[in-house]
Amino acid sequence: MFELSTDVGNLKELREGDFSAYDAIYLGDFSCPEYPNNFSSHAELLEAGLQHVHARGQKAYLRLYAVPGNDDLAWVGDVIDTALQLPFDALEVHNLGVLRMLRERGCTAPIHLGVFGNLYTHETAKVLKDFGVTRVYPNPELSLDEVRYIAEHADVEVLVPVHGKIPLVISETCFILEHSEDGAEGACGDGSCSYQCTQDHWLKRGRGDGSRADWSLKDTGRMTLSGKDLCMVEHGGRLADMGLKHFYVHNKGEAPGYAAAVGRIYRDALTRAFAGEAAPDFTPALDALAGLAREGLCNGYYFEGAGQRYIGRS
Amino acid sequence: MVKLLAPAGSLEMARAAVDEGADIIYVGPLGFSRRPYESEMSDDAIREAAAYARVGGAELRVVLNTFPTPYDFGRFVDKAVRYAADGASGFIVTDVGLMRALRREIPDTVLHVSIGSGISNLADAAFYRDAGADVIILPYRWDVAEIESVRRASDIGLETFLFETVQTGKLCPGKCIMSSYLRFRDWLEVEGSRDFHGSANRGAKECYRVCQANWEFGAAGADPVEIKLRRDARLMLAQLPGFVAAGVTCFKLSGRERPVGMIRDLVRFYRRAIDEVVAGASDLDHHAAELAELRGRWVREKAKRVDTLMDRAAGYVG
Numbered sequence: 001m002f003e004l005s006t007d008v009g010n011l012k013e014l015r016e017g018d019f020s021a022y023d024a025i026y027l028g029d030f031s032c033p034e035y036p037n038n039f040s041s042h043a044e045l046l047e048a049g050l051q052h053v054h055a056r057g058q059k060a061y062l063r064l065y066a067v068p069g070n071d072d073l074a075w076v077g078d079v080i081d082t083a084l085q086l087p088f089d090a091l092e093v094h095n096l097g098v099l100r101m102l103r104e105r106g107c108t109a110p111i112h113l114g115v116f117g118n119l120y121t122h123e124t125a126k127v128l129k130d131f132g133v134t135r136v137y138p139n140p141e142l143s144l145d146e147v148r149y150i151a152e153h154a155d156v157e158v159l160v161p162v163h164g165k166i167p168l169v170i171s172e173t174c175f176i177l178e179h180s181e182d183g184a185e186g187a188c189g190d191g192s193c194s195y196q197c198t199q200d201h202w203l204k205r206g207r208g209d210g211s212r213a214d215w216s217l218k219d220t221g222r223m224t225l226s227g228k229d230l231c232m233v234e235h236g237g238r239l240a241d242m243g244l245k246h247f248y249v250h251n252k253g254e255a256p257g258y259a260a261a262v263g264r265i266y267r268d269a270l271t272r273a274f275a276g277e278a279a280p281d282f283t284p285a286l287d288a289l290a291g292l293a294r295e296g297l298c299n300g301y302y303f304e305g306a307g308q309r310y311i312g313r314s
Numbered sequence: 315m316v317k318l319l320a321p322a323g324s325l326e327m328a329r330a331a332v333d334e335g336a337d338i339i340y341v342g343p344l345g346f347s348r349r350p351y352e353s354e355m356s357d358d359a360i361r362e363a364a365a366y367a368r369v370g371g372a373e374l375r376v377v378l379n380t381f382p383t384p385y386d387f388g389r390f391v392d393k394a395v396r397y398a399a400d401g402a403s404g405f406i407v408t409d410v411g412l413m414r415a416l417r418r419e420i421p422d423t424v425l426h427v428s429i430g431s432g433i434s435n436l437a438d439a440a441f442y443r444d445a446g447a448d449v450i451i452l453p454y455r456w457d458v459a460e461i462e463s464v465r466r467a468s469d470i471g472l473e474t475f476l477f478e479t480v481q482t483g484k485l486c487p488g489k490c491i492m493s494s495y496l497r498f499r500d501w502l503e504v505e506g507s508r509d510f511h512g513s514a515n516r517g518a519k520e521c522y523r524v525c526q527a528n529w530e531f532g533a534a535g536a537d538p539v540e541i542k543l544r545r546d547a548r549l550m551l552a553q554l555p556g557f558v559a560a561g562v563t564c565f566k567l568s569g570r571e572r573p574v575g576m577i578r579d580l581v582r583f584y585r586r587a588i589d590e591v592v593a594g595a596s597d598l599d600h601h602a603a604e605l606a607e608l609r610g611r612w613v614r615e616k617a618k619r620v621d622t623l624m625d626r627a628a629g630y631v632g
Contacts, residue, residue: 070435097437120381124411149384169490200534307495
């Protein structure tokens with residue numbers, strides 16, 4: 001009927017968390033190879049992660065590093081070589097050079113294009129299908145109508161994020177480390193990471209007197225996320241009517257328990273929507289989701305506006 | 315052959331750049347090149363700039379580096395075909411689908427991969443070569459060794475901005491949608507109507523350069539520091555000989571939104587410097603005083619522009 005997926009960075013989080021609301025798990029943190037025991041950069045952990053997910057009847061997708069420099073290509077290649085020996089249900093790429101590497105290695109597993117793959121049109125999706133891409137994550141700037149257009153005109157699966165902080169920027173170095181007292185400038189990647197990203201970091205631009213716009217963004221070091229949590233819980237019926245089937249909850253940078261709580265709410269809402277039930281009172285769900293979102297909720301760009309706006313169903 | 319690629323944000327700037335010796339000028343059609351409309355050009359002006367370049371012995375490239383929408387894709391291709399007929403010898407493009415379409419429709423044109431494509435490694439270069447590109451713009455972070463490595467791996471043309479290499483900070487090209495997360499605006503009448511409300515990446519408004527504004531940054535509960543998200547780019551000179559030796563064949567001067575007088579002076583300066591390097595010079599220290607003066611002007615103009623953009627952003631609703 002539909003697929004609901006989320007992401008988990010490493011084996012510890014996978015074992016300790018409750019991801020039972022999800023049909024599929026994207027394994028790995030595509031933004032930071034230094035993230036502790038990241039599936040995306042630890043080939044030796046792939047088999048254990050895959051087995052854990054498959055044992056629960058879920059699909060396992062492996063995320064590959066999104067912004068490899070030349071020095072990273074060798075180890076990314078090692079991760080790919082290991083992954084291709086395992087029964088992953090798909091590999092996710094963000095970088096077109098890595099996509100080419102997969103083709104060179106004869107990858108026959110489905111390939112998903114990730115959020116930083118810059119997918120804006122059905123024509124681009126057709127080009128990437130020639131490289132084995134079967135699912136695309138359209139750029140978050142696209143509206144729901146544009147997302148549907150791509151799905152229909154490129155004959156490709158589209159991943160539709162329904163909740164969580166939207167990835168806005170990715171960089172090859174760690175902003176937190178560069179500006180911390182412990183980390184000398186340029187130390188990122190030299191093995192001296194002190195994992196300060198385990199604490200929430202925020203970028204704020206605002207004035208109490210309102211003379212400057214009140215903006216906030218969350219920063220995980222190598223990636224900047226929306227301050228607000230994308231929330232589409234009120235719009236499940238519309239998503240179902242549009243023929244969209246693959247939904248996703250962003251979990252990167254969130255506290256333990258976030259994915260479980262959000263997943264339960266969306267599992268219920270989407271199940272009802274796809275069964276054609278009348279829309280319920282969403283107040284309890286919205287209250288619960290707002291309680292998990294320090295800076296509030298937004299709809300992203302789905303309704304043709306700036307990403308941080310929120311538009312209710314009514 | 316080492317070429318100097320210069321900005322033409324207006325017809326006046328196009329003429330100045332050609333007069334000062336640019337090998338190639340680049341122009342952006344209204345709404346299709348990630349700049350405010352003041353730095354883009356109408357189709358008539360583009361045609362005139364192409365004619366001026368041709369007479370002056372220069373080429374003209376058209377920047378089509380916004381991402382099309384699904385509905386807009388055909389319009390991008392139609393415009394490109396028309397510009398080619400009007401004398402454009404190539405295009406600067408971001409989207410892979412558009413790249414394939416232009417290669418099919420205009421087989422002999424020169425296709426540059428825009429900085430917005432977010433290339434980060436030599437496998438990317440190979441991908442874009444396969445996709446039909448002739449030239450890639452190199453990442454801001456790359457030094458001579460990395461340029462040499464891609465030179466060995468691919469025959470694709472190598473282009474670099476005339477900025478010094480930087481290794482820290484958030485480098486956004488092709489990987490940033492911060493601006494549109496914070497503010498959107500509809501099209502202005504001068505930009506013509508389109509089928510969507512958009513973002514900087516799609517041409518419907520300028521990027522507000524929020525990464526160059528001051529932000530407060532810190533861990534939750536700790537005292538924040540005031541900070542910019544990236545370093546200001548510095549005009550490059552000392553690296554020129556090394557880059558040429560490593561195989562860079564095209565140097566791009568940024569600045570369609572700058573004053574015409576500044577671009578005129580910069581094109582004149584870099585024309586001389588590149589010619590010296592091509593003639594065998596490896597030391598450009600004698601240009602230090604002039605470079606310092608140009609850098610100062612560059613930074614002052616940049617600060618003015620960021621302030622203007624942020625003021626505009628604050629004025630838009632939603």
